[in-house]
Amino acid sequence: MAASYELKASARDRVGKGAARALRREGLLPAVIYGDKKPALPITIPVKETTLTLHKGGFTAQIGVIDIDGKKHQVIAKDYQLHPVRDDVLHVDFLRVAKGATLTVEIPVQFLNEEDCPGLKKGGVLNIVRHTVEVTVPADAIPEAFELDLANAEPGDSLHISAIQLPEGCQPTITDRDFTIATIAAPAGMKEEEEDEGAATEEEAVEEEAASE
Known part of the structure; x- marks a missing residue:
C-alpha cells in the first residue's frame, strides 16, 4: 500500500508533561x-x-510511514491533541497498519457542480449535514474523498449516502x-409561495365541501 507521507522519528524514553514541554522546545512532538x-512504542516526531x-x-484517513532510526x-x-488556544499540535496517536488490514476512517465529502446546481441557482442554500462519512475500508484502498454531484439537485432535495458511488470493499459504519449527507434548503420566498398555495388549496376544498352540503 502506498504511503501518503513519511515522518522521521526517534524512540522516546522520557514521559510526562515536563518531558513533553522539553521536547517541544527542541522542535519535537511526543x-x-x-x-x-x-x-x-513512544516516539518523537x-x-x-x-x-x-x-x-x-485527510491526516486521519491516510496511510503514512514513520521512520524510526x-x-x-x-x-x-x-x-491528535491540539493546544486549546494556539491550535499547535501537542501529541499524536498512530495505529500500526498490518498488511491486509481493514480500517475504520472518516472520509471527507466533496461537492461537485455547485455552480450548475439548479437548486442553488434558484436561491436555495446548500446545508451540509455531514462533512465526512465514517466507513470501514481495506487499508490499501482508502479513498481521498467521496464526491457528491449537485448538478440535478433542486430546492428541497435531500442528498443521501446512496447518491455516492462507494469503491469496492468500502462500507459505511x-x-x-440511507442517511442524509446534505440538503438544498428552499429560499424563503419559495417557502412562502408553497405555504400560500397550500392554504389556498385548503380554502378551496372547504368552500367546495360547504357548497355541496
Whole structure:
C-alpha cells in the first residue's frame, strides 16, 4: 500500500508533561505507535513536518510511514491533541497498519457542480449535514474523498449516502438507513409561495365541501 507521507522519528524514553514541554522546545512532538498486538512504542516526531502534514488535510484517513532510526512502520493517525488556544499540535496517536488490514476512517465529502446546481441557482442554500462519512475500508484502498454531484439537485432535495458511488470493499459504519449527507434548503420566498398555495388549496376544498352540503 502506498504511503501518503513519511515522518522521521526517534524512540522516546522520557514521559510526562515536563518531558513533553522539553521536547517541544527542541522542535519535537511526543507521539505513540500502538496496535497490531504489539507493545506501544513512544516516539518523537518533528513539529514542523507533522504540522504541515496535518494541515494538508485527510491526516486521519491516510496511510503514512514513520521512520524510526531507519526502521519503517506503516501507520494511520487515529487521534491528535491540539493546544486549546494556539491550535499547535501537542501529541499524536498512530495505529500500526498490518498488511491486509481493514480500517475504520472518516472520509471527507466533496461537492461537485455547485455552480450548475439548479437548486442553488434558484436561491436555495446548500446545508451540509455531514462533512465526512465514517466507513470501514481495506487499508490499501482508502479513498481521498467521496464526491457528491449537485448538478440535478433542486430546492428541497435531500442528498443521501446512496447518491455516492462507494469503491469496492468500502462500507459505511451506519448501515440501517440511507442517511442524509446534505440538503438544498428552499429560499424563503419559495417557502412562502408553497405555504400560500397550500392554504389556498385548503380554502378551496372547504368552500367546495360547504357548497355541496
